[in-house]
Amino acid sequence: MNVQVLKVPMSSPNDLSGIEKLIQNETFDPNDLVAIMGKTEGNGCVNDFTRALATQSITCYFSKLLDLTPAQFENRVSIVMSGGTEGVLSPHFTLFIVNESERITTPRDVKRLSVAIEHTKDYLPEEIGTISQVLEVKNAVQRAIKKLSIENINDVHFVQIKCPLLTSERIQDAVRRGKSVVTEDTYESMAYSRGASALGVGVATGEVKLDQIDKNNILANHDLYSKVASTSAGIEVLHDVIIAMGNSRYATGKFVVGHDVMEDALDSEAIDRALGNSVPKKLINVFAKAEADPTGYIRGNRHTMLTDSDISHTRMARAVVGGALASKTKDTMIYVSGGAEHQGPSGGGPLAVIWEE
Amino acid sequence: MNVQVLKVPMSSPNDLSGIEKLIQNETFDPNDLVAIMGKTEGNGCVNDFTRALATQSITCYFSKLLDLTPAQFENRVSIVMSGGTEGVLSPHFTLFIVNESERITTPRDVKRLSVAIEHTKDYLPEEIGTISQVLEVKNAVQRAIKKLSIENINDVHFVQIKCPLLTSERIQDAVRRGKSVVTEDTYESMAYSRGASALGVGVATGEVKLDQIDKNNILANHDLYSKVASTSAGIEVLHDVIIAMGNSRYATGKFVVGHDVMEDALDSEAIDRALGNSVPKKLINVFAKAEADPTGYIRGNRHTMLTDSDISHTRMARAVVGGALASKTKDTMIYVSGGAEHQGPSGGGPLAVIWEE
Amino acid sequence: MNVQVLKVPMSSPNDLSGIEKLIQNETFDPNDLVAIMGKTEGNGCVNDFTRALATQSITCYFSKLLDLTPAQFENRVSIVMSGGTEGVLSPHFTLFIVNESERITTPRDVKRLSVAIEHTKDYLPEEIGTISQVLEVKNAVQRAIKKLSIENINDVHFVQIKCPLLTSERIQDAVRRGKSVVTEDTYESMAYSRGASALGVGVATGEVKLDQIDKNNILANHDLYSKVASTSAGIEVLHDVIIAMGNSRYATGKFVVGHDVMEDALDSEAIDRALGNSVPKKLINVFAKAEADPTGYIRGNRHTMLTDSDISHTRMARAVVGGALASKTKDTMIYVSGGAEHQGPSGGGPLAVIWEE
């Protein structure tokens, strides 16, 4: 397969003018679109409808263009909108274009970016944030990895997931049916869903063993984590949407993906480690997860993100990591997403880079 | 004079336990204290009472210790509390200790940190943010600079100011007396007061000419600025409090101050430029002003700080600049203050560093 | 004309299931829809995209159902989404259905609710919040009133307007063309646009005289106001959308509209005054504008809405007025909108009630 990665600014969550231009210029064939990741300018928390607005706008536009029903389009293309462009982060879309007609039968000497998508079934409210979600995600990620045509599990560098959250309505639905949900705090449900999804990735890649997971409290053990999982919760889905990325000898195109983990919010050197010995022609995008260190301390000093009741700590964490990474790359159109439960070490998070070799 | 600079963490705005320990250990003589700068964990905006709480705690403690009335103490020691430790910024005090008994009559070959304090009269509400404030500040800063014993205006590296703001009460007071205030928006009055104070510094140092200032709109011309002014508004003062810093051949001690400007929020290299050719033994503190670029763009990309009606842009700007600078110094106990009107270039701000040579 | 008013709850800004059910049940004919007002659960400020999401969802759904282009639909139906359901306010749509086929040639003895819609041209950024907007609105409102078939200007009880705001992008556009905008503060631009629109209504109804308006500062004189204007700014429009309501002897249907003003946020008795001597069978909806008293005081006591830098005062004002009115009606599905510049007396706002007679 030939993979192309395009980054497009947006002036609002429903601004597709940049994408339209690329199609008009024939920069890419809309039939080859397989995934869109976006950073939209909402609060990234429960009541962030910028994700839904962007998703609806994309679905309306492309389903009309490709003569598909919205359901057909969403089945064919993975859409992951992550809310929150705090600080300098600049709202944008990243498009993943895969031309499957370009087939290689003999593996090449060099590895290039390979992309595959999958999704789980829709969850019942009582499944969100539980071991059921872990297992569903594990299976879906394994299906996605198979499609990457990689040699080795180490060639998987990034698994982006969009996962559901609990709303007052969904909680009431479970309660009415006599079921209990993992938490009645809607904001906290985002953490559970992100955590369960990340553990699902970890089990799929072998980074986490299933029997290490506390079935009664997905978030219990911070030592269990995946270094390639990036999960983002949103009100607009009821299932997990999965985008897996690796480097494959069967993939063509100019792009390569690498990863490492940020040990904490200040560890901007993770970019250098993700690049390894490569000397990129051009950095396309950085994908990072951010979280306020749950101990309340960073490098020995107290931080106040967890005791600030006016601003959600996920919002602050994105602003900080955005500032740290962008002061290094001098590019603010990067993907920093909040809430890194079971994604990288506690207080830190996974980081992936896509570059042009 | 011999100048000592001490940095002390605080666990809350009224936590003086770190300072108490330093006095018990005889690390410094409380009689020699001339200034305290602090970053406290409020919102840094109008209703930030953490500044008042820290100020009251300091005043109570030291006035009792030194057997002074609170008024006598506040006359002798400049207290500048800057609210807002968003993101990784860690609440702390910086103490400036000056031993005047150590007098040098012949200038030395090396220059060391020199510190002097001053203050203006209390303002009427209608004077805040106007040319009257500019002039008062100019005079007070000139008095402070004289005390620095420097050879050259280029040896002034940092002028920290605490300035007043308008509250609903103060506005009503002016209105009752038939006077009009510069703005009836209390949050905006902080910008006017910071701007007028910074212009006062600029006029005092010669960076700005008095006749360039638009008397009817202090904030009109972003091209006028001081590279050494750092001004911070707070509800707890009715006058400007001034702390001036320079390097003097008559000063002893291990400390040196340098400065430069951040061209924008990502310009963390300003730290290198402020250090110049020095190879510091130890970085003591970084003092920076942060602001969301008023154009709504940074390095060509849109940012959303000015259109986010949930979080004040000054809060976000501190989080970003804190992330950018701390990812370089790996120290989160730094002084980043918001609102850089007439302080450094638009979208950027002045930055000073104190280090041990 | 026969007018029907329907109120429908929504579970999210893109939830049209309630409306769909009414169409399936043939409660109303979608061809007769002339206006939809909605309260959506965003922050009601600059970056509130719930309004856009609801608008887009409605437009997509109905244009498909009625076989119209989105532009044709939006030309035919006025959509006014007002963001902000703080406190107990419950997100909902109010549908206005007008059957024009039911014509009356001889006026009846009783007056019933009559509804008409209009809109202005799209504005340039530099026109927003200026006298140009006032004049455009005046003309459009006069055209709408003509359609109401009322005898007397006193029969106009409510003129709802959706008006545009300035974004960083729109401001830059004006600046690039060498034009200046009324304010560079995007949140403040909402106030200017609401104020100019309300004055346009006031001039159209004769409540305000054109030459009383300060052309250089639309918001200057709080004594000028309309008692029937309710204006709401949103990022999703570039023109003013107008819904006028009155009572007409040529209208049939069960509904009546009345109005009065709330003198301040506590004046819930305005509902009684709006009802007058009527004994309603059923209260359909209450439409009120809320604002934090700009003096910082209410009934002689200080309030802190204007000095709270964490929460926009428009959000708080809606929460308070929602609490005050709903504690009287015991119905939380009411329309309370923020920012009452030139709408009712300062600190208060207009209030309209629609009931079944």
Next chain:
Amino acid sequence: MNVQVLKVPMSSPNDLSGIEKLIQNETFDPNDLVAIMGKTEGNGCVNDFTRALATQSITCYFSKLLDLTPAQFENRVSIVMSGGTEGVLSPHFTLFIVNESERITTPRDVKRLSVAIEHTKDYLPEEIGTISQVLEVKNAVQRAIKKLSIENINDVHFVQIKCPLLTSERIQDAVRRGKSVVTEDTYESMAYSRGASALGVGVATGEVKLDQIDKNNILANHDLYSKVASTSAGIEVLHDVIIAMGNSRYATGKFVVGHDVMEDALDSEAIDRALGNSVPKKLINVFAKAEADPTGYIRGNRHTMLTDSDISHTRMARAVVGGALASKTKDTMIYVSGGAEHQGPSGGGPLAVIWEE
């Protein structure tokens, strides 16, 4: 005893000018002060330091005036500062003055307001929000009730409590000692502490039985509650501070207290029920607890307070209940406190009124 109740506005948390004036005018003897309740203008959540600022200001002022150490003063006078004056709520102090010299040995025919104070020991972080806190509070409340000289437990109408919360520091302290805390979410710890304290009151008054309480989850059963408990968490205490109020035949003075519960946030008629058959000369103050209905619904309609990730639901609940009650009393200087766990029915809360008979 003779009890006097005074209400004093404050212009900021450290503004004691109103109290000073009352002392200068000899309206009350500072030696007779037993309790101060205050509503201060912070966010009422974890990082609300307005409570600490008001408490410190009061303690400094009175300890100097009465020639006591701060510790002696705080032992003698109960200080309960409740943060959060959202919406129209107006910051103020309520002073309780008790002259013990006025002793009555024969019970009178009429009952008048009687006030008594108590406190518990300082808690370890791991005790906060647990059954240990319930028991400590129960004992302290029973001691306080004894001092009220009432005939019957039904004569207890209000037990106000200030209780501690967990901070990142306190949690770390417990963790270091190998102890686990009830929650690691600092904002949530406020709910646990309020809940445990309220249950302590309930057990003391007989409204709740000790064996009904789930020892592993204080917040588990919303059906357990006290109708007279009002508990408020704050960073400034490590123990529970208790102010009990009842009507006694041994008390003199003009004041009477009554109570009822608000069934939900709209139930402003609770004021009428609390007054019973009394025809008050003057309403002195209303004390109410507010909470966002945990079901996400109120009177059958959805509310969005629990899914709004920008504003804490406790802040919104205070704004709503403040609006509802003040629109009835037309007095905004009332005491509405947030978080009604185990205080009144779920979604509602206790309400007490003090009036002049």
